[in-house]
Amino acid sequence: MNYGYCNKALRIDLSNNLIKKEKLDEEFLKKYLGGRGLNVRRLYDEVPPEVDPLSTENKMFIGVGPLTGTLFPGAARVNFTAKSPQTKILGDSNTGGFLGPEIKFAGFDQIIIEGKADQLSYIYIKDGEAEIKSAQHLKQLDTFETQKKIKEELGDNRVQTAVIGPAAENGVKYSGIFCNMVRAAARTGMGLVLASKNIKAIAVRGTKDLSARKPDKFKQLIDKMDEEIKNHSEYEIRTRLGTTQLISSLNELGCLATRHFQTGYFEDADKVSGEYFEENYKQKEKGCFACTIPCSRYFEITKGKYKGLKSEGPEFEGLAGFSSRVGVSDIEDALYGVDLCNRYGLDVITTSECISFTMELYEKGILTSEEIDGLKPEFGNSEVVFNLIEKIKNREGFGDILADGVVTAAEKIGRGTKKLAMHVKGLEIFQADPRGIKGYGLGVAVATRGGDHLRSEPWFEFSEDAEEGKRRFGHPESAFRLEYKGKGRVVKYYEERCVLADCLEACKNTVVNMEIISFKEAAELLNTLTEYRFTPEEIKKSAERIMNVERAYIVREGIRRKDDTLPDRFLNEPLPEECGVSAGSVVELEPMLDEYYKAREWEVNTGLPTESKLSELSLDKIMLDLKKREII
Amino acid sequence: MYDLKIVVESIEGFCDLPMEIGDYFTVSGGKIEIPEGKHMCLWALQSLMPVLPAKQRELNEENDWIPHTKRFICPDPNGRVIFRIDRLDPKTGKPLEEEIEIPPRILVNPDACTGCRACETVCAFVHTQSFNALRSRIKIEKNEIKGEDIPYICRQCGDAPCIKACPVEALSRSPKTNAILVDEDKCIGCNKCAEACPFDAISFNENNVALICDLCDGDVECVQRCPTDALKFDNKGGRKK
Known part of the structure; x- marks a missing residue:
């Protein structure tokens, strides 16, 4: 019987057609908890800096956590980790849906994919066994069709799949991995890593038992959390609108990414908002595995030119990406843009950045229509948006320039456009403007996978609870989004909460944004669920350890303090007049960075983890590796 | 054979005839009687029709649903008028107390x-x-x-x-x-x-x-x-x- 953990990893060597099972011991599981933790430690050990992300030496790690597959609300998640072909540093992306639990029921905590298949294939894992099957017939199929075909040919509707779309097969650097239609591990080009291994999909079916060491106690803890969730002030809006609530709320704060961050206020936000969507398109709520906060939505467009378009979602990042960020005011156009990305298997954040970047260059006269295949990419022109998505997917014409991400595009275009590329460490940033949310700005600047908000989600800065700010982070200012003091500590704290969520493989809605469980409750849960003993301090330490492994990994790839920065616009161009309270804001990053490194006990000047910190976290092997390479 | 009284018990939607709560008619043998001043919707009646003879008969099948199934809904999805069919006691002419509480x-x-x-x-x-x-x-x-x-x-x-x-x-x-x-x-x-x-x-x-x-x-x-x-x-x- 498996209790929380299966204590087992599956290693698939595609080049040599070898499939073997590896035992995961107690020490490794306790030190790295699950999912993201297991993956990043293995990535550090098995994929050194010499490895080209698109070579056969790169490896893909797929990890689930101890809570995955249990009754814990939203513990449905799974992490995909590899060296990123998009950023050349840590590639790591996480998705919900139903795949994670299925991996657990198939008997594994982790799946490792290495080498390269000799032809397009898919991996079928069932109840502890795996086989490689041909996917020649799935070539160039979109993500929806691929998922459908695999279920059909395996004759089991309960098979869960992770697939790539044509964008990945065509070599787009920011192609993702898609599950349950639209659930995407979209960031850092994990889809392309699978494509480089000739893997079109992973199909999983599990019917093995999974239990809790103390079932009654575990059930009691879950019932208590269910109650807390139902009584939470965010519960109602999250089930109604999910993340799309952010369009109107960020717009009100003047920090909704609009026309490529030229402003933080979108005049047509109410036409593309989550509320508008709910009223006109939503048919019902949808949820991930065993989740009591069904924040996703099934929708259908019933008339007009997109009649018959039905899907799940969208999430905030896609909806804002194809509305405010590109200046499109028609929500149906935005929904169609998101749908194209989902079907082709593209990351909506990066795609919308590449397109809005092109629009700004065109608006400023830096790029001419001839250079963009005769297109006229004005802000708001949705036809051009769709056209560019198509070109990116096929890597044709100007799409080929955009298909490596915004940094490479700016390098190819030259003319000082790098300054306008909205990325950190090669990863394009999300749909909120850091100038109006300083803590998020810091979080994005230091995120270990590059410009991404989901590594920290320091929502506390919205709380406006000065007393709590003083109590928790030493400064009342830390509770206010436009203030700076204490943000280093806030980001550190929430980074570790995000690690906890990504290791237990529970949703950040519950663990980070709603702060449903504390480290103490996490320990209680794991102690009733698993065969091992955890203390809250140990779990906290593990979260810090994992952050340090990630930092060590990117430091080994050459990242230093100078790379922990934000695009020029956020540091130097104040938000314009119409952004209300946020108007006039830039991000004064350096003092926050100082505070952050101090909180992390890293070297302030370089951002390098220190020998003593690594030792304290029992990371001596990594410490010695960095010393041997003369990094620390 | 029972006589029946068919009463409008509740209206969950909107009936534009309109039927009103408390409206009723009776069935005695082969005869339908609608009280003076009352009326009955043709479509609702049409859908109730097959049930009426079944409710009139005394059946003793094991697990029979006819005796305790009393409520029927008008087929108009907007109306949702709910009719209750009571069997009448042949002696008193009053509804028989035969409502069985269906367990949840x-x-x-x-x-x-x-x-x-x-x-x-x-x-x-x-x-x-x-x-x-x-x-x-x-x-x-x-x-x-x-x-x-x-x-x-x-x-x-x-x-x-x-x-x-x-x-x-x-x-x-x-x-x-x-x-x-x-x-x-x-x-x-x-x-x-x-x-x-x-x-x-x-x-x-x-x-x-x-x-x-x-x-x-x-x-x-x-x-x-x-x-x-x-x-x-x-x-x-x-x-x-």
Whole structure:
């Protein structure tokens, strides 16, 4: 019987057609908890800096956590980790849906994919066994069709799949991995890593038992959390609108990414908002595995030119990406843009950045229509948006320039456009403007996978609870989004909460944004669920350890303090007049960075983890590796 | 043969005839009588028609649903006028007190189901201490592309065709909750009950023992964990979004 953990990893060597099972011991599981933790430690050990992300030496790690597959609300998640072909540093992306639990029921905590298949294939894992099957017939199929075909040919509707779309097969650097239609591990080009291994999909079916060491106690803890969730002030809006609530709320704060961050206020936000969507398109709520906060939505467009378009979602990042960020005011156009990305298997954040970047260059006269295949990419022109998505997917014409991400595009275009590329460490940033949310700005600047908000989600800065700010982070200012003091500590704290969520493989809605469980409750849960003993301090330490492994990994790839920065616009161009309270804001990053490194006990000047910190976290092997390479 | 009184008991929608609560007519033998000043909707009457002779007759079939099924709804989905058919005591002409309280069972609304499968997970866990959905007595069938999520679960039918179909008497009713109970030692896994089930609600575990909802002895875990009202524990019919 498996209790929380299966204590087992599956290693698939595609080049040599070898499939073997590896035992995961107690020490490794306790030190790295699950999912993201297991993956990043293995990535550090098995994929050194010499490895080209698109070579056969790169490896893909797929990890689930101890809570995955249990009754814990939203513990449905799974992490995909590899060296990123998009950023050349840590590639790591996480998705919900139903795949994670299925991996657990198939008997594994982790799946490792290495080498390269000799032809397009898919991996079928069932109840502890795996086989490689041909996917020649799935070539160039979109993500929806691929998922459908695999279920059909395996004759089991309960098979869960992770697939790539044509964008990945065509070599787009920011192609993702898609599950349950639209659930995407979209960031850092994990889809392309699978494509480089000739893997079109992973199909999983599990019917093995999974239990809790103390079932009654575990059930009691879950019932208590269910109650807390139902009584939470965010519960109602999250089930109604999910993340799309952010369009109107960020717009009100003047920090909704609009026309490529030229402003933080979108005049047509109410036409593309989550509320508008709910009223006109939503048919019902949808949820991930065993989740009591069904924040996703099934929708259908019933008339007009997109009649018959039905899907799940969208999430905030896609909806804002194809509305405010590109200046499109028609929500149906935005929904169609998101749908194209989902079907082709593209990351909506990066795609919308590449397109809005092109629009700004065109608006400023830096790029001419001839250079963009005769297109006229004005802000708001949705036809051009769709056209560019198509070109990116096929890597044709100007799409080929955009298909490596915004940094490479700016390098190819030259003319000082790098300054306008909205990325950190090669990863394009999300749909909120850091100038109006300083803590998020810091979080994005230091995120270990590059410009991404989901590594920290320091929502506390919205709380406006000065007393709590003083109590928790030493400064009342830390509770206010436009203030700076204490943000280093806030980001550190929430980074570790995000690690906890990504290791237990529970949703950040519950663990980070709603702060449903504390480290103490996490320990209680794991102690009733698993065969091992955890203390809250140990779990906290593990979260810090994992952050340090990630930092060590990117430091080994050459990242230093100078790379922990934000695009020029956020540091130097104040938000314009119409952004209300946020108007006039830039991000004064350096003092926050100082505070952050101090909180992390890293070297302030370089951002390098220190020998003593690594030792304290029992990371001596990594410490010695960095010393041997003369990094620390 | 009974005489009948058919009363408008409640109106959940909007009836533009209009029928009003308390409107009634009587049936005596082959004769319909509508009281002076009252009227009766043609379409509602049309749909009630086949039931009237059945309600008039005295039937003594085992598990017969006719005696205690009293409420019928007008076919107009906007109207939702609910008619109650009372059998009248031949001596007094007053309605017979034969209302049987139907014990609550699990009611399903697929339109509200999020497809999360929390119900499956909790059902399996409370019955077997495993989260494995294979052990669940409720099953969610999903079609992600069409957005369909359909819960399959025992409706605890009055006439329980599964009980009748079982060749070894492994199925019985719980005296406490009226739930259908499976005697695991008797069940031979012959699939007869599943074939008889009109709701496709019966599956088998790996020991070939039938899995049928036992209403958790009255403390229905799946309903408690359902985040929407896709599952309800109720004794009413009908489904509302």
